[in-house]
Amino acid sequence: MARFASALLYATAAALGRLPWPVLNRIGDGLAALWRRLDARESHVARVNLEIAYPEALPAEREEWHREILRTTARQFLETLRFWTRPHRDNLALITRTTGVELFDAALASDRGVIVAAPHYGNWELLNQWLAWRTPISVLYRPPESKVGEAFLRRVRADSADRVTQVRADGPAAVRQLLKLLKGGGVAGILPDQQPKVGDGEFVPFFGMDALTMTLMGRLAARTGATVLFAWCERIGAGPEFALHVEAAPAAVADPDPVVATTALNAAVERIARRDPAQYQWTYKRWRWRPVGSNEPNPYEREGT
Structure with a gap:
């Protein structure tokens, strides 16, 4: 039953993915407008996140970012359906600029293992396809x-x-699978800003407020000596065009002290997210879990719920 239903979903996604880019964008813009009008989950979460991350911004500025975030998020949803159901070579042709690829090539050549930290910025599914084009890769997913x-x-x-x-x-x-992979010189892809289960992370600052942050990436790097790189596919220009960036992670992300490692990790992700607030996944409940004993409320709970 699950196989049939997933095949039906795939056929629907493929049909949407065949639509011309201008049509997909108009549908995405309409979906974003609907989210705002209804104050849907995506709209509510994005607004709360902007208030947490940019408290110094004027309300009008945050409102403009909110509008752009929902527009980008809706467009990305449809854009990703297209990437998932179209030939990868066609998708990769949309990457017209690259920086830091030599770092990735050097890390592969070292045979030390490579951890690619891919924040929820730009289009990480297109990044996955680029990585798979370059080398076999194991991708951690929830x-x-x-x-x-x-x-x-x-x-x-x-x-x-x-x-x-x-x-x-x-x-x-x-963990065992990834340790074996990295010790053998393989490549692992991890979304470093995905919130772990309570007990599997540390509460460290992210945009000035403590966020539960995964310790897994730091532990893998410390135990294997693998090279850690940050990578992302950033939208550029008015059309479907992307720039792919690769950069070295700060050495502290592999520190044996999990607080030091996760603090460095969040600082690196925050710097990338600040490049363009509209391209970061602000519809994700990044601060949902609060430190035990802090008595801090879940910031996403609406009044009366």
Whole structure:
């Protein structure tokens, strides 16, 4: 049943992905306007996040960012459906600029293992396709609660050349798999700003407010000596065009002290996110969990709920 339902989802995504770019953008803009009008979850979460991350900004400035964030988020949703269901070579042709690729090539040549930290900035699914084009890669992911959703994601994120291995974030088994991969000189892709389960991270500052942050990446780097690189695909220009960036991570992300490592990790992600607030995933409840004993409320709870 899950396989049939995921196939139906894929067919729907493929149909949408065949629409011309201008049509996809108009649909995305309409969806963003609807979110704002209804103050849907995406709208509410983005507004709360902007108030936390940019308290110094004028209300009018945050409102403009809010509008742009929802517009970009909606467009990206449709853009990603296209990337998932179109030939990867066609998608990669949209990457017209690159910086730091030599760092990635040098890390591969070292045979020390490579951890690619890919923040939720720009289009990380296009980045995954670029990485798989360059080398076999194992991608850590958190499975959706729905079996249909997981079957769909495993299908659309697969690579036709079998160069992508998807690793479920299921605790010790995933850690063992990634340790073996990196010690053997392999490449792992991790979303470093994905909130871990309570107990699997540290509360350290992110845009000035403590956020539960994964310790896994730092532990993997410290135990394997793998090279850690940050990478992202950033939208540029008015059309469907992207610049791919690769840069070295600060050495502190591999510090044995998890607080030092996660603090450095968040600082690096924050710097990338500040490049263009509209391209960061501000519809994600990054500060949902609060430190134990702090008595801080969940900032996303609405009054009366």
